[in-house]
Amino acid sequence: MKTYHDIATDGGSDVAGQVADQMARLSSRLARVGHVVAIMSGKGGVGKSTLTAALAEAFALMSHSVGIVDADINGPSVALMTGVRHHVPHPVPGGMSPATSASGVKVMSMDLFLQHDSSAVLWEAPSQRHAYTWRPMVEMGVLRELIADTAWGALDVLFIDLPPGSDRLPNLADLVEDRAAAVVVTGPTAVSHGVVARSITAAADVAGLPVVGLVENMSSYVCTACGHEEYYDRSGSGAAELAAAHDIPFLGRIPFDSRLALAADRGEPFLAHAGDAPVGRAIMALAARMKDYLQL
Numbered sequence: 056m057k058t059y060h061d062i063a064t065d066g067g068s069d070v071a072g073q074v075a076d077q078m079a080r081l082s083s084r085l086a087r088v089g090h091v092v093a094i095m096s097g098k099g100g101v102g103k104s105t106l107t108a109a110l111a112e113a114f115a116l117m118s119h120s121v122g123i124v125d126a127d128i129n130g131p132s133v134a135l136m137t138g139v140r141h142h143v144p145h146p147v148p149g150g151m152s153p154a155t156s157a158s159g160v161k162v163m164s165m166d167l168f169l170q171h172d173s174s175a176v177l178w179e180a181p182s183q184r185h186a187y188t189w190r191p192m193v194e195m196g197v198l199r200e201l202i203a204d205t206a207w208g209a210l211d212v213l214f215i216d217l218p219p220g221s222d223r224l225p226n227l228a229d230l231v232e233d234r235a236a237a238v239v240v241t242g243p244t245a246v247s248h249g250v251v252a253r254s255i256t257a258a259a260d261v262a263g264l265p266v267v268g269l270v271e272n273m274s275s276y277v278c279t280a281c282g283h284e285e286y287y288d289r290s291g292s293g294a295a296e297l298a299a300a301h302d303i304p305f306l307g308r309i310p311f312d313s314r315l316a317l318a319a320d321r322g323e324p325f326l327a328h329a330g331d332a333p334v335g336r337a338i339m340a341l342a343a344r345m346k347d348y349l350q351l
């Protein structure tokens with residue numbers, strides 16, 4: 056497949072020039088962002104988006120200016136989880152205004168541009184078979200636009216909620232140059248650990264992203280009636296060993312709590328209301344470890 060630079064003539068649209076301009080906008084936008092933290096996992100459904108939203112709330116509660124860009128272009132969920140689903144971005148000097156959640160987190164997502172809840176994200180192409188070929192390239196272009204063309208202002212941390220898998224990590228690393236670090240999320244099961252092991256290698260060795268550490272989500276279930284905590288594996292050795300095998304820190308375990316899922320479904324802040332629940336304390340402890348790493 057040809058790249059922008061191989062196209063002999065583009066009918067005067069200067070695609071290469073447009074991309075170069077956008078890369079310049081991206082650089083100047085990122086110059087006002089202290090840290091970029093990608094929340095990633097090779098495994099789907101382990102809680103990347105939920106933890107992104109909760110961590111952003113945690114940083115906002117600690118008086119940091121925070122943004123989230125939803126890099127899950129085809130399955131965006133951050134707008135819903137942060138309660139900004141129907142905020143439509145509008146042009147402001149220097150870009151598009153991000154939506155702002157009740158906790159003060161700035162959010163930009165493809166979801167904000169989709170009018171209907173069940174709208175599919177489809178790319179223009181002669182056929183959907185061709186769209187499949189172009190999709191990775193188009194998606195990275197959309198992500199570049201979501202970051203570069205949003206008037207984020209000055210941010211301490213910009214979180215990137217990644218889709219499952221690791222195939223886009225090298226592109227992401229290129230996009231944010233040497234600005235990003237990754238937090239890897241796993242579930243408590245061996246099935247999850249096996250898939251996540253490969254994505255840690257992809258992040259660290261292939262994409263060259265510094266890895267803040269590994270967090271295990273939904274490790275236990277806390278009974279909201281009696282407070283008893285039931286673990287999938289009480290020792291937690293699986294995730295700790297996985298982190299040790301890759302020489303990255305193990306950042307801790309987050310319990311399952313239906314109130315967190317409910318708050319995410321309703322787009323309501325969770326920590327501000329239930330921060331003293333075990334899941335709230337675990338998320339705040341995770342945020343504190345990340346703050347140490349980022350030296351914030």
Ligand SMILES: Nc1ncnc2c1ncn2[C@@H]1O[C@H](COP(=O)(O)OP(=O)(O)OP(=O)(O)O)[C@@H](O)[C@H]1O
Nearest residue numbers: 099100101102103104105219310311312315316319
């Ligand atoms: N600690 C938790 N306690 C309760 N529910 C949780 C927890 N973590 C995640 N969930 C729930 O699990 C479901 C999957 O979480 P989420 O969408 O964040 O996963 P994901 O890794 O982003 O998925 P995808 O790979 O599709 O992007 C959601 O309904 C979410 O509310």
Ligand SMILES: [Mg+2]
Nearest residue numbers: 103104127132
């Ligand atoms: Mg997600």
